[in-house]
Amino acid sequence: MLTHPPLQIGLAGFGNVGAGVYKNLFKNRELLRERTGRDLQVRKIVVRDPSKVRDVPLPADLVSTDLDDLINDPEIEIVVELIGGTERAFELVKSALLQKKIVVTGNKALLAEHGRELFALAEQQKTPIYFEAAVAGGIPIIKTVQESLIGNHIESVTGIINGTCNYILTRMAEGGLGYEEALGEAKDLGYAEADPTLDINGWDAAHKAIILASLSYGCWLPADEIFVEGIEKVRRKDTQFADKLGYTVKLLAVIQLHTDSGAIEVRVQPSLISKDQILASVKGVYNAILVCGDVVGETLFYGSGAGQDPTSSSVISDLADAASRRGQLETGNGRTGFVPHGLYGRPMPVEDTISKYYLRVEADDRPGVLAQIATLLGKQEIGILSVIQPEDHDEEVAPIVLMLHYAPFGVVRDTIAKIGALDCIREEPVWMRVEG
Numbered sequence: 483m484l485t486h487p488p489l490q491i492g493l494a495g496f497g498n499v500g501a502g503v504y505k506n507l508f509k510n511r512e513l514l515r516e517r518t519g520r521d522l523q524v525r526k527i528v529v530r531d532p533s534k535v536r537d538v539p540l541p542a543d544l545v546s547t548d549l550d551d552l553i554n555d556p557e558i559e560i561v562v563e564l565i566g567g568t569e570r571a572f573e574l575v576k577s578a579l580l581q582k583k584i585v586v587t588g589n590k591a592l593l594a595e596h597g598r599e600l601f602a603l604a605e606q607q608k609t610p611i612y613f614e615a616a617v618a619g620g621i622p623i624i625k626t627v628q629e630s631l632i633g634n635h636i637e638s639v640t641g642i643i644n645g646t647c648n649y650i651l652t653r654m655a656e657g658g659l660g661y662e663e664a665l666g667e668a669k670d671l672g673y674a675e676a677d678p679t680l681d682i683n684g685w686d687a688a689h690k691a692i693i694l695a696s697l698s699y700g701c702w703l704p705a706d707e708i709f710v711e712g713i714e715k716v717r718r719k720d721t722q723f724a725d726k727l728g729y730t731v732k733l734l735a736v737i738q739l740h741t742d743s744g745a746i747e748v749r750v751q752p753s754l755i756s757k758d759q760i761l762a763s764v765k766g767v768y769n770a771i772l773v774c775g776d777v778v779g780e781t782l783f784y785g786s787g788a789g790q791d792p793t794s795s796s797v798i799s800d801l802a803d804a805a806s807r808r809g810q811l812e813t814g815n816g817r818t819g820f821v822p823h824g825l826y827g828r829p830m831p832v833e834d835t836i837s838k839y840y841l842r843v844e845a846d847d848r849p850g851v852l853a854q855i856a857t858l859l860g861k862q863e864i865g866i867l868s869v870i871q872p873e874d875h876d877e878e879v880a881p882i883v884l885m886l887h888y889a890p891f892g893v894v895r896d897t898i899a900k901i902g903a904l905d906c907i908r909e910e911p912v913w914m915r916v917e918g
Contacts, residue, residue: 488521489805492552494574495564496529499588499615501538502794503562518805525558526551553577560804562797563587572596575611579603586800588615588793594689598702612800617690618643618769620792621785622799627697627773634775636698639737643690645767645787646674646681647713647733652765655721655730673767683712684733684750691735695748698737709749709832715912716752720842723870723883729754730762734917745830753915754840833892838867838916840885841898844909847880851906855882862897864889879908885916
């Protein structure tokens with residue numbers, strides 16, 4: 483038996499995810515009504531182009547092209563922002579909060595860049611922002627960190643949180659494809675956008691990492707203090723050498739608290755991980771996030787990181803949560819989305835972070851080359867764990883692969899720059915972290 487009137491929803495955007503939200507709200511309407519005690523109804527949908535042909539039919543009687551229609555309609559209690567970008571999305575979310583309308587968003591770039599301001603406004607207005615769909619598609623990682631692990635200090639979060647890059651790297655490693663070929667295949671299958679820049683340069687994953695780090699450590703971290711590197715320089719031969727050495731290459735988001743200094747390490751980089759680690763088995767477009775808490779230990783979350791149905795599932799979860807908690811908000815006891823706890827310090831400079839490293843150089847095939855490289859590494863006290871120099875190579879140019887011991891990132895970066903400047907080196911060196 484329903485005890486509240488229908489919850490009226492204003493939907494901004496009817497792209498892949500927006501259409502999925504509408505479709506699945508209709509499909510599971512009875513289930514949601516039983517579980518939340520309210521009927522969830524889409525009252526208005528704002529799109530740029532109503533005439534565009536869509537896989538999910540756009541209900542003509544609900545359509546508008548003006549975002550203000552969502553703000554000015556007093557019947558709309560929740561605004562779902564799925565338009566993407568940051569400028570228009572920011573103005574929409576800000577306006578909705580000022581009108582005390584609950585916000586649901588899947589916009590990771592918006593929250594990474596403007597989260598501090600928007601959540602401060604949400605707290606001021608006592609009106610929540612829900613954002614489960616902003617990280618890892620259908621994986622419920624936001625609620626897990628906020629609620630299930632609330633009694634833990636989060637020691638680290640390590641994740642594969644970009645499906646496009648994971649697909650490309652998987653196909654390079656297992657299908658023998660070159661980088662450009664794998665990227666083209668990802669586009670053809672719809673796993674990569676026509677312009678995949680934010681995926682392959684690492685910033686899509688970085689926006690998600692900023693959100694996870696902020697939730698874990700109680701303060702919003704500035705994007706310009708996060709180290710981000712994409713997969714553009716990784717080549718098929720690197721995935722092949724990694725395989726021979728017992729590793730696989732993944733684009734990893736690494737978030738870690740250093741308790742000795744209170745610094746927070748946050749970075750996104752292509753990295754080698756051992757095949758016996760659980761994240762190495764995550765293939766294709768799937769995502770996985772490994773969270774370590776001081777009480778719970780290690781926990782793993784795995785699933786679809788994008789796509790219409792998985793992402794819309796997270797949006798609908800937020801809508802149901804909002805419907806269930808509406809009474810708490812009215813009494814002033816509801817949570818507004820982000821709980822600052824201010825227990826931790828500044829971001830750690832990437833130069834100070836330490837790991838092992840993989841290094842590949844293309845060098846003249848003549849005596850003394852390896853000695854020159856080893857001399858430069860030795861001067862900086864960077865140890866060499868192993869060396870591979872295949873016999874089947876070009877007569878004049880030989881690939882040399884070195885596995886380097888633990889060393890500070892800044893020292894290794896500067897030393898590899900000096901190696902790249904040697905007369906015997908033919909191409910820019912390729913190097914990656916080796917994560918333990």
